[in-house]
Amino acid sequence: MAGATSMHIGGDHAARFENKAATRETPLVKWTILVLALGFFAIFLLLPLVAVFVEAFRKGWETYVTALIDPDAWSAIKLTLLAAVISVPLNLVFGVAAAWCIAKFEFRGKQLLITLIDLPFSVSPVIAGLVFVLVFGAQGWFGSWLSENDIKIIFAVPGIVLATVFVTFPFVARELIPLMQAQGRDEEEAAVVLGAKGWQVFWHVTLPNIKWGLMYGVILTNARAMGEFGAVSVVSGHIRGQTNTLPLHVEILYNEYMFSAAFAVASLLALLALVTLVIKNWVEHQAARSYRETEQAS
């Protein structure tokens, strides 16, 4: 995920390869690879997706709608949205700040910061959840203080938000760091020389340059925030109608033999993923266009 722009330059390379006899593959090789790739795609990605929708509608529309308007499903939808609404802006601000620091300044401990940003990617989500239980749980470090002051974190909404923020931490920063590093500091320095103040530089120079990468990071953050299961499962407490997110609600329904309802709610998550994909493609397209425009201008 080296940024949205690099992927699209790949398209031009492919066309050039195809047009030259020296680099062109024989039809046999080309079609074998194509069939393999598409076959793999169909079996491992398309088929499960279709299965979700087929299972969801097995018992008809009525079951489908009933599953979605069930109060517990509703509260799961609301909680999932709440977790996303909080964690996405938080990680957006953090991601931009971190990427800015790393790309534009030299300081001690920079490598450490980069490593720390990647931590949520390398730690298993279940461990991430358990860490929060160890810190904020009743037997944990702050457990007695929290319970004396009647503050609930674990097995309540704050714990779920915390876990979601943790697992979606790196997406925006990871997306922006290479982009901002590639752009360097020239434009910002020019702006300062021309008399721009700190925020002016950010709004008028930095932000327009990174906006597509930023969008891409936000989309990924949002997708993960809504789909996270492992970490949230550990800190949730599974109280129906209160601390179940959509993925947890799917598990409950499945375990209660309500397969159609489980797949109905799962299809909602799948739809969310599809919408995300469409927006992602649009963002990539826009990014490639703005990249081409700058190329032509220079």
Add this chain to the structure above:
Amino acid sequence: MTHRLKNSLRRSVAALAFLTAGAALAQTTILNVSYDVSRELYKDINPAFSAAWKKQGGADIAVNQSHGGSSKQAGAVIGGLEADVITMNQSPDIDILVERGGLVAADWRKHFPHDATPYTTTSVFLVRKGNPKKIKDWDDLAKPGYQVIVPNPKTSGNGRYTYLAAWGYALEKTGSDAGAKDFVSKLFANVPVLDGGGRGATTTFTQRDVGDVLVTFENEAILIANELGGNQFDIVYPSLSIEAAAPVAVIQKIAAKRGTEKVAKAYLNFLFSPAGQENIAKHDFRPRDASVLKKHAAKYPSIRTFTVEQKLGGWAAVQKVHFADGGLYDQIILKK
């Protein structure tokens, strides 16, 4: 740009306030933390109790429920899950709340009738329609060439009762602990997968078509055989099994803090009332109330059972001898 951002920020703050307000507006609630396969039961009990409580002049009350593997659920309560009552399928999962953090009163068994167990069930066999492998008793499960599905006794009360039922049967038959160990070893050698909880084992047997026999609680077996399994399964009652009494307790430390002691106690008492017992029978557990049990007698074939106290020296001994690290269960599984 700044203006637009401010506007959207204001909108998201409003949305946030709306979402959190929804959660804060709820009426008085109590939380019942329970084991895996009691979901359907409490889904019916909870509204019935709320209605009865209101009729007696109580305030509006909503009972929330949380389900999972019994020991995992007890762990969550120790970790700070604020449950007002706990309803489990084996007493060690309540005793641990006495030991860790003093959440439950040490004499919790005396707070409600029948040692605080509103119903019992027992471990029975679920086989495929027509019983193609002619499974009649525990002996068949220990024969070579049979596949037995059991949830993991380390993480699930259901699996633990199965293990102990087989042990008790073999103890009676062979008359010695060595004989029992040999028999149970042979039985567990026939277990291809150990699922984490009762529901997981059921899904393995019914949905994934693994195994010749599922050993599980009677209520779960009836539910599958009569309602959910699509008439593809039969129940077989062994000659001897274990009585699995489901204990309940008020989590006093939390109820006192939340000011819900009275309603929590009333909730658990409701389980012992005729209406509660009727609901329990509806979900295929064996009610304690003699008249309710008699009314539904057709559902519960008579089966000779023993309790952990009668045959195995009580839960504390069982815990130490069988399920502690390096105990008999570990030895049996390692030999496998």
